Amino acid sequence: MTAHFLQVQDLTKRFSGKNQTPLTVFDKVSFNIDKGEFVCIIGHSGCGKSTIMNTLSGLDSPTSGGVIMDGKEVSGPSLDRGIVFQNYSLLPWLSALDNVRFGVKARWPSWSKAQIKQHSLDYLELVGLKGAENRKPAQLSGGMRQRVSIARAFATQPKLLLLDEPFGALDALTRGVIQDELVKICVKTHQTVFMITHDVDEAILLSDRILLMSNGPNAVIAESVTVDIPKPRQRGDIIKNPGYYTLRNHLVDFLVNRSASSHYKEQTRPLMSNPIKSQLSKEKSEPLAPRSCAVSEILPTGT
Amino acid sequence: MLSVSQKAALVSMIFLLVVIGFWEANSQPPKAQEALSEYELLMGGADQEARIPPPSAIAVKAWEELSDPFYDKGPNDKGIGIQLAYSISRVLSGYLLAAFIAIPIGFVIGMSPLMYRALNPYIQILRPISPLAWMPLALFIIKDSETSAIFVIFICSIWPMLINTAFGVASVRRDWINVARTHELSPLRTALTVILPAAAPTILTGMRISIGIAWLVIVAAEMLVGGTGIGYYVWNEWNNLDLTSVIFFDFNDRSGRHVVGPRTQ
Numbered sequence: 202m203t204a205h206f207l208q209v210q211d212l213t214k215r216f217s218g219k220n221q222t223p224l225t226v227f228d229k230v231s232f233n234i235d236k237g238e239f240v241c242i243i244g245h246s247g248c249g250k251s252t253i254m255n256t257l258s259g260l261d262s263p264t265s266g267g268v269i270m271d272g273k274e275v276s277g278p279s280l281d282r283g284i285v286f287q288n289y290s291l292l293p294w295l296s297a298l299d300n301v302r303f304g305v306k307a308r309w310p311s312w313s314k315a316q317i318k319q320h321s322l323d324y325l326e327l328v329g330l331k332g333a334e335n336r337k338p339a340q341l342s343g344g345m346r347q348r349v350s351i352a353r354a355f356a357t358q359p360k361l362l363l364l365d366e367p368f369g370a371l372d373a374l375t376r377g378v379i380q381d382e383l384v385k386i387c388v389k390t391h392q393t394v395f396m397i398t399h400d401v402d403e404a405i406l407l408s409d410r411i412l413l414m415s416n417g418p419n420a421v422i423a424e425s426v427t428v429d430i431p432k433p434r435q436r437g438d439i440i441k442n443p444g445y446y447t448l449r450n451h452l453v454d455f456l457v458n459r460s461a462s463s464h465y466k467e468q469t470r471p472l473m474s475n476p477i478k479s480q481l482s483k484e485k486s487e488p489l490a491p492r493s494c495a496v497s498e499i500l501p502t503g504t
Numbered sequence: 505m506l507s508v509s510q511k512a513a514l515v516s517m518i519f520l521l522v523v524i525g526f527w528e529a530n531s532q533p534p535k536a537q538e539a540l541s542e543y544e545l546l547m548g549g550a551d552q553e554a555r556i557p558p559p560s561a562i563a564v565k566a567w568e569e570l571s572d573p574f575y576d577k578g579p580n581d582k583g584i585g586i587q588l589a590y591s592i593s594r595v596l597s598g599y600l601l602a603a604f605i606a607i608p609i610g611f612v613i614g615m616s617p618l619m620y621r622a623l624n625p626y627i628q629i630l631r632p633i634s635p636l637a638w639m640p641l642a643l644f645i646i647k648d649s650e651t652s653a654i655f656v657i658f659i660c661s662i663w664p665m666l667i668n669t670a671f672g673v674a675s676v677r678r679d680w681i682n683v684a685r686t687h688e689l690s691p692l693r694t695a696l697t698v699i700l701p702a703a704a705p706t707i708l709t710g711m712r713i714s715i716g717i718a719w720l721v722i723v724a725a726e727m728l729v730g731g732t733g734i735g736y737y738v739w740n741e742w743n744n745l746d747l748t749s750v751i752f753f754d755f756n757d758r759s760g761r762h763v764v765g766p767r768t769q
């Protein structure tokens with residue numbers, strides 16, 4: 202077995218309340234992430250994306266199955282996994298700088314005060330918040346809060362960065378700015394990232410691979426779509442890439458038409474697909490189907 | 505144009521003048537209409553009738569007391585400053601003792617559902633007991649009036665702090681706890697750097713309620729245990745039938761309360 206950086210094996214999460222029928226959010230989900238990879242997961246609201254992320258982070262434990270990161274089983278939260286929560290989760294009584302410092306101090310308790318401060322300031326500057334470091338979260342805009350939250354996660358230099366719809370609440374303009382910053386940071390640091398999003402364009406811009414999650418309950422990772430567009434990508438340029446629209450249509454088609462399909466229910470491994478490559482090779486050698494699975498005819502593989 | 509606060513000050517002044525004027529006008533000794541009978545002369549005239557003293561008399565008394573607040577002429581005659589100091593020191597020692605015990609226990613109750621369930625019945629039973637009802641028991645067990653007064657302050661100020669701390673700690677947002685968990689903070693560091701600041705507003709509310717109750721109770725407690733303190737003094741002056749002093753001390757009590765707990769209502 203090749204050792205992937207992160208291995209998710211047969212992960213199942215069931216919520217069983219006192220007086221309600223047990224809800225199996227996702228069932229036997231398995232996927233891998235390699236070092237330095239940027240993986241996005243897309244799915245409809247309520248399908249269990251945040252629940253998967255909580256399990257990966259160790260905040261929540263799975264009903265069955267397991268997560269192995271860097272050869273070690275995930276059994277609780279760790280500084281090796283930095284999280285940017287959906288609602289930022291900044292501590293409102295601390296300034297922007299102190300929020301970042303909170304993380305840095307936890308990561309390197311032996312550092313001197315000056316060293317901790319300098320490191321924190323560097324990361325605030327990285328996300329473009331120089332000059333706002335003494336403001337409290339309440340005095341920052343939504344976008345700035347999100348950046349503080351990103352700085353806090355990045356500053357601890359985790360092995361894996363987990364982002365839960367980090368740009369969901371931002372306006373399009375701010376979102377673009379922070380996405381660009383995220384791309385820059387990831388290029389610079391070769392960060393391994395697992396990100397939840399519901400924005401198809403964002404997923405294409407940022408990821409190496411996109412996981413498509415079927416609707417819950419009993420959700421599974423239906424497909425793993427490789428994004429074959431060279432990096433680094435520019436927002437303006439990627440739409441000119443010949444495969445961009447094929448890929449985009451493929452994703453949108455999944456969300457609109459196929460995500461509710463019960464085909465996926467018995468599937469244990471995500472179906473691998475690479476719409477761009479298959480489209481390009483289709484153009485070159487037309488009647489020959491280059492891959493066993495064409496984009497338009499997704500078949501369950503498990504059976 | 506006057507600002508709202510200036511207008512409010514003006515209206516307040518008018519109210520004050522009206523009330524004081526009314527009070528002054530209605531508490532003058534009645535003018536003897538006819539010549540006093542021999543009997544009345546013997547009894548000291550109509551003036552002897554018990555009557556609420558007018559504000560002017562209270563002002564004179566206040567000036568007298570405030571111009572020399574720290575005189576000490578034996579156990580029954582001490583200056584208002586000394587009396588106040590006794591009361592404040594009792595309130596503060598009982599209150600601080602309560603804070604030292606209530607806040608840590610409140611933390612434990614708030615953080616552990618098990619401890620919450622285990623201790624809740626006792627809290628529910630003990631809390632509604634009137635603070636002064638503890639007095640006889642305290643006097644009997646402790647056998648020292650000074651300590652008993654402090655104990656009564658302690659017992660009456662412990663509940664709001666305990667309950668508010670437990671509530672504040674229990675309702676710290678899950679997200680913030682998760683931030684602490686993902687940064688691998690120890691339970692102690694989590695309590696100090698995340699839970700304490702997050703629950704601080706609720707804890708402070710509890711502390712404010714407590715000091716207010718403590719100051720209400722100290723006057724009653726001192727009336728019972730006697731010796732020193734403004735509660736004792738009010739009672740003493742009442743026994744001396746010196747209503748002017750009683751009213752002066754009552755006002756003074758308000759200002760004393762401002763000394764210990766500036767924002768109690």
Ligand SMILES: Nc1ncnc2c1ncn2[C@@H]1O[C@H](COP(=O)(O)OP(=O)(O)O)[C@@H](O)[C@H]1O
Nearest residue numbers: 216224226245246247248249250251252253417
């Ligand atoms: N603590 C919980 N108890 C019971 N059900 C939960 C709990 N947390 C989430 N769920 C359910 O799990 C499903 C997935 O939620 P979530 O992971 O937040 O979805 P999303 O993909 O939008 O992030 C939802 O149907 C939600 O109601």
Ligand SMILES: [Mg+2]
Nearest residue numbers: 250251287366
């Ligand atoms: Mg979510």
